[in-house]
Amino acid sequence: MRWLPAWPSAMHTLVFLSTRQVLQCQPAACQALPLLPRELFPLLFKVAFMDKKTVVLRELVHTWPFPLLSFQQLLQECAHCSRALLQERPSTESMQAVILGLTARLHTPETESGTQPLCRKHALRVLDMTGLLDDGVEQDPGTMSMWDCTAAVARTCIAQQQGVTAEPGLAPIPVEVRVDLRVNRASYAFLREALRSSVGSPLRLCCRDLRAEDLPMRNTVALLQLLDAGCLRRVDLRFNNLGLRGLSVIIPHVARFQHLASLRLHYVHGDSRQPSVDGEDNFRYFLAQMGRFTCLRELSMGSSLLSGRLDQLLSTLQSPLESLELAFCALLPEDLRFLARSPHAVHLKKLDLSGNDLSGNQLEPFQGLLRAAAATLLHLELTECQLADTQLLATLPVLTRCTSLRYLGLYGNPLSMAGLKELLRDSVVQAELRTVVHPFPVDCYEGLPWPPPASVLLEASINEEKFARVEAELHQLLLASGRAHVLWTTDIYGRLAADYFSL
Numbered sequence: 125m126r127w128l129p130a131w132p133s134a135m136h137t138l139v140f141l142s143t144r145q146v147l148q149c150q151p152a153a154c155q156a157l158p159l160l161p162r163e164l165f166p167l168l169f170k171v172a173f174m175d176k177k178t179v180v181l182r183e184l185v186h187t188w189p190f191p192l193l194s195f196q197q198l199l200q201e202c203a204h205c206s207r208a209l210l211q212e213r214p215s216t217e218s219m220q221a222v223i224l225g226l227t228a229r230l231h232t233p234e235t236e237s238g239t240q241p242l243c244r245k246h247a248l249r250v251l252d253m254t255g256l257l258d259d260g261v262e263q264d265p266g267t268m269s270m271w272d273c274t275a276a277v278a279r280t281c282i283a284q285q286q287g288v289t290a291e292p293g294l295a296p297i298p299v300e301v302r303v304d305l306r307v308n309r310a311s312y313a314f315l316r317e318a319l320r321s322s323v324g325s326p327l328r329l330c331c332r333d334l335r336a337e338d339l340p341m342r343n344t345v346a347l348l349q350l351l352d353a354g355c356l357r358r359v360d361l362r363f364n365n366l367g368l369r370g371l372s373v374i375i376p377h378v379a380r381f382q383h384l385a386s387l388r389l390h391y392v393h394g395d396s397r398q399p400s401v402d403g404e405d406n407f408r409y410f411l412a413q414m415g416r417f418t419c420l421r422e423l424s425m426g427s428s429l430l431s432g433r434l435d436q437l438l439s440t441l442q443s444p445l446e447s448l449e450l451a452f453c454a455l456l457p458e459d460l461r462f463l464a465r466s467p468h469a470v471h472l473k474k475l476d477l478s479g480n481d482l483s484g485n486q487l488e489p490f491q492g493l494l495r496a497a498a499a500t501l502l503h504l505e506l507t508e509c510q511l512a513d514t515q516l517l518a519t520l521p522v523l524t525r526c527t528s529l530r531y532l533g534l535y536g537n538p539l540s541m542a543g544l545k546e547l548l549r550d551s552v553v554q555a556e557l558r559t560v561v562h563p564f565p566v567d568c569y570e571g572l573p574w575p576p577p578a579s580v581l582l583e584a585s586i587n588e589e590k591f592a593r594v595e596a597e598l599h600q601l602l603l604a605s606g607r608a609h610v611l612w613t614t615d616i617y618g619r620l621a622a623d624y625f626s627l
Contacts, residue, residue, distance in 0.1 A: 135205070135206040136204065136205055136206075137203070137204040137205075139167065139204050140167065140171065140204040140205050143164070143167050143168060143171050143204075144171050144175065147168070147171055147172055147175065147177045147180050150177055150179040150180050151179070153177075153180050154179060154180060154183045157180075157183060157184070157187055158187070162189040162190070165184065165188065165189055165190070166197075166198050166202075167202070167204055167205075168180070168184055169181070169184050169193075169198050170198055170199060170202065170205060170209070171205075172184060172218075172221075173198075173199060173209065173214075173215070173218045173222075174205075174207065174209060174218075176215050176217045176218055178217050178218065178220070178221035179221075181218060181221040181222060181225065182221045182222075182224045182225040182228065183225065184225065185221075185222050185224075185225025185226055185228075185229065185248075185251075186225045186228045186229050188229075188247060188248040189247050190247055190248070191247055191248065191249045191250065192248075192249070192250045192252065193248055193250070193251050193252065194250075194252040195210065195252060195253050195254065195255055195256065196210065196252065196254065196255040199255075210255050210256065210257065211257060212257060212267075213256075213257045213264065213267035213268065213269065214256055214257070214267060214268050214273075215266060215267060215268070216265075216266060216267060216268045216272070217266075219268045219272075219273060219276065220276065222251075222253075223276055223277070223280050226251060226280065226299065226301070226327075227280060227283070227284070229248060229297060229299065230284055230297065230299065230326050230327055248297075248299060249298070249299060249300065250299070250300045250301075250302065251299055251300070251301045251302070252302040253273070253277070253301065253302065253303050253304075254302050254303060254304050254332045254333070255304075256268075256270060256273060256304070258270050258304075270304060270306045270335075271306050271311070273303070273304075274303070274304075274305050274306045274307065274311065274315065275311065275314070277301060277303050277318070277329065278311075278314055278315050278317075278318035278329075279318075280301075280327065281301075281318040281319075281321045281322045281325065281327055281329050282314075282317055282318050282321050284321070284325055284326065284327045285321035285322075285325050286321075297326065298326045298327075298328065299326065299327055299328070300328045300330050301327060301328065301329055301330065302330045302331075302332055302355065303329065303330070303331060303332065304331070304332055304333040304334075304335075305331045305333070305334050305335070306335045306337070307334070307335070307336050307337070307339060307347065308336070308337045308338055308339060309338055309339060309340070309343075312339060312343050312347070315347070316343075316346060316347060316350065319331075319347070319350040319351070320350060323350075330352050330355040331351050331352070331355060331356055332355060332356065332357050332358070333356075333357055333358040333360065333386075334347070334348075334351065334356065334358065334359050334360065335360040335362065336360070336361050336362070336364070337362045337363050337364075338362075338363045338364060339361075339364060341364075341366065341370045341373055341374060344361065344364070344374055345373065345374060345377050348374070348377040348378060349377060351381075353380055353381050353382065353383075354383065356381045356383070356384060357383065357384065357385050357386065357625075358384070358385065358386035358387070358388070358422075358625075359378050359381070359384060359386070359387055359388065360386075360388040360424075361374070361388065361389055361390065362388070362390060363390070364390070364391070365390075365391045366389070366391060366392070367391065367392070368392060368403055368406035368407055368410060369402070369406055371389065371392055371406070371410055372406040372409045372410055372413075375409075375410055375413040375414070376413050378413075379413045379414075379416040379417060382416075382417075382418060382419065383419050384417060384419060384420060385419050385420060385421045385422060385625075386420075386421065386422035386423075386424075386447075386624060386625070387417070387420060387422070387423055387424070388422075388423075388424035388426075388449075389424065389425055389426075389428070390424075390425070390426045390427050390428065391427050391428060392410075392425055392428035392429075392430075407433075407436075411436060411437065411440045412440070414437070414440045414441060415440040415441070415442065417441065417442065417443075418442050418443065419443070420441060420442075420443060420445070421443070421445060421446045421447065421624070422445065422446065422447035422448075422449075422474075422624045423441075423445055423447070423448055423449070424447075424448075424449035424476075425437075425449065425450055425453060426449055426450075426451040426452060426453070426476075427451065427452045427453070428453050429453065429454055430450065430453045430454070430455065430459065431453075431454045431455065431456050431459070432456050432458060432459065433459075434450075434453075434455065434459035434462055434463060435458075435459070435462040435466075438462070438463070438466055438468060439466075441468075444467045444468045444470075444471040445468045445471065445472065446471050446472060446473045446474070446500075446624070446627075447472070447473060447474035447475075447624040447627075448463075448468065448472060448474070448475055448476070449474075449475075449476035449505075450476065450477055450480065451476050451477070451478040451479045451480075451505070451507075452478065452479030452480070453479075453480060454480070455477070455480045455486065456486075457485045457486050457488075457489045458489075460486055460489035460490050460492070460493050461489040461492065463493055464489060464492040464493040464495070464496045465496075469493060469496035469497050470496060470497065470499065470500065471500060472497045472500055472501055473500055473501065473502045473503065473624070473627050474501075474502065474503040474504075474505075474622070474624055474627060475493075475497065475501060475503070475504055475505070476505035477490070477505070477506055477509060478505050478506060478507035478508055478509065478533070479507070479508050479509070480509060481509065481510045482506070482509040482510060482511055482515065483509070483510040483511060483512065483515050483575075487515055487518065487519070490519070491518075491519055491522050494519070494522045494523060494525070494526065495522050495525065497526070498522070498525040498526045498527070499528070500528065501526045501528065501529055502528055502529060502530050502531070502556075502622075502627050503529075503530060503531045503621070503622055503627060504526070504529060504531065504532050504533065505531075505533040505621065506532075506533055506534055506537070507533050507534070507535045507536045507537075507561075507616070508535070508536035508537065508578040508582075509536075509537055510537065510538070510575065510578070511534065511537040511538075511539065512537070512538045512539065512543070512575065513539060513540050513542060513543035513546075516534075516537075516539060516543050516546075516547060517543065517546060520546065520547065520550045523550075524550050524551060524553050524554060526554065527553065527554055527555070527556070528556050529554050529556060529557055530556050530557060530558050530559065530622070531557075531558065531559045531560075531561075531621065531622060532551075532557065532559070532560045532561070533561045533616075533621065534547075534560070534561065534562050534563060535561050535562065535563050535614065535616050536563055536578050536581055536582055537563050537581075538563070538566050538572075538574075538575055538576050538581060539562070539563055539565060539566065540565050540566050540567050541565040541567045541594055541597075543565075544562055544565060544594075544598065545597075545598075545601065547560075547562075548560075548598060548601050548602070548605075548612070549601070549605075552605050552607070557610055558609070558610060558611065559610070559611045559613070560610070560611070560612045560613070561613055561614070561615070561616055562612060562613070562614060563581060563614065564581070564586050564591060564614055565591075565594055566581075567590060567594070568586040568587050568590045568591045568594060569581075569584055569585075569586055569587070570585075570587060572584070598612050599612075
């Protein structure tokens with residue numbers, strides 16, 4: 125059971141309610157669109173998208189009167205409706221209607237003189253579909269995942285390229301479509317064809333964030349070569365197990381994206397304890413390429429063996445990082461000491477040290493790092509760091525100096541109920557704190573070995589009755605301190621961890 129902050133029902137103005145009523149009869153609403161003031165179109169779009177008025181939605185995109193149609197602008201909370209649709213997975217019906225409206229636009233030629241009875245058909249130049257909720261744990265067949273969205277947009281690109289050639293004297297109206305793309309082995313060939321089709325096409329596919337999962341090295345390079353260098357903001361390579369050799373092939377193709385702000389890599393093996401000539405050469409080449417980035421603000425190197433090499437990696441970067449994820453990187457005390465002294469520490473908004481043992485010699489340099497980052501840190505992830513009550517209590521004085529902290533992740537640490545209560549009491553000074561993901565207290569297990577390995581904490585059964593009492597007591601303490609709005613939970617799958625770009 126979780127206590128969630130009160131979620132108010134969506135507030136609607138009279139204008140919103142009137143707009144919703146107008147759209148009840150979709151044929152009549154479509155006929156009225158040319159007569160309506162263009163200032164109503166943003167609200168019409170949000171209502172039609174929300175209520176799955178697909179006929180109207182398609183016509184709205186077809187006749188959009190502004191140069192930009194942006195999901196991030198139109199589907200957020202607004203003055204007329206407090207519901208933020210970007211925080212929900214989009215309806216399949218609504219997404220398909222938008223794509224059909226785009227297709228209809230592309231098949232509406234523009235005369236050489238540029239005159240049409242409905243001239244606002246010519247206004248749309250950019251359709252920005254970025255910012256949609258990414259895949260979560262729960263699946264709903266009535267909604268569209270990012271994988272589905274990628275496939276739908278790719279099909280549109282291919283179909284447009286294979287469509288009927290425009291008549292002499294007529295030209296299709298070009299539209300740039302900005303999207304976040306997801307690709308794996310199964311969808312690679314399809315997406316590659318779509319990107320090739322968009323070159324020189326009236327429908328220009330522009331990728332903002334690319335996530336490639338379990339993709340061979342040569343396929344990853346082929347996709348990167350097809351992307352527009354001016355659009356790409358993030359490259360996220362997951363489950364590819366590239367190693368240094370594979371990464372040394374890919375990294376120069378990534379480094380050409382001079383506006384890249386986020387780079388997420390995994391399984392980069394650079395362990396100094398087992399050096400090799402080829403490994404060292406590849407690592408030096410990787411470092412040289414990392415030095416080419418001028419706009420990088422987020423770096424994730426999860427499950428990479430960086431023991432004793434963090435200084436080499438971070439010293440090559442041209443600008444301070446604001447988000448650094450080093451989960452399961454086998455960090456040594458000297459790595460944490462270097463990070464605490466580096467220019468990055470005082471700029472960090474997000475820090476993930478999950479899976480690194482902070483209970484021994486690493487504790488003091490970790491505390492020094494927190495001290496250096498206290499003024500800026502918003503998000504701190506410390507899952508499975510072997511922090512017991514003794515280490516937590518020793519760290520609380522510096523942890524509570526992080527007064528802007530909004531999220532604290534402590535799941536998988538061997539903490540007792542007494543330790544959690546101490547954390548709850550001391551964190552009262554952290555007015556911005558909204559979410560604490562805490563472990564099941566060790567008091568709720570039976571026969572734990574000590575110290576308990578993280579695997580035991582994650583897999584062993586708990587006493588449900590004991591844990592129910594723990595939850596009730598934590599909830600009462602939150603209420604007594606006037607912090608009912610703060611979420612304390614053991615749910616690590618609740619999409620609570622913030623993306624860097626949303627901080």
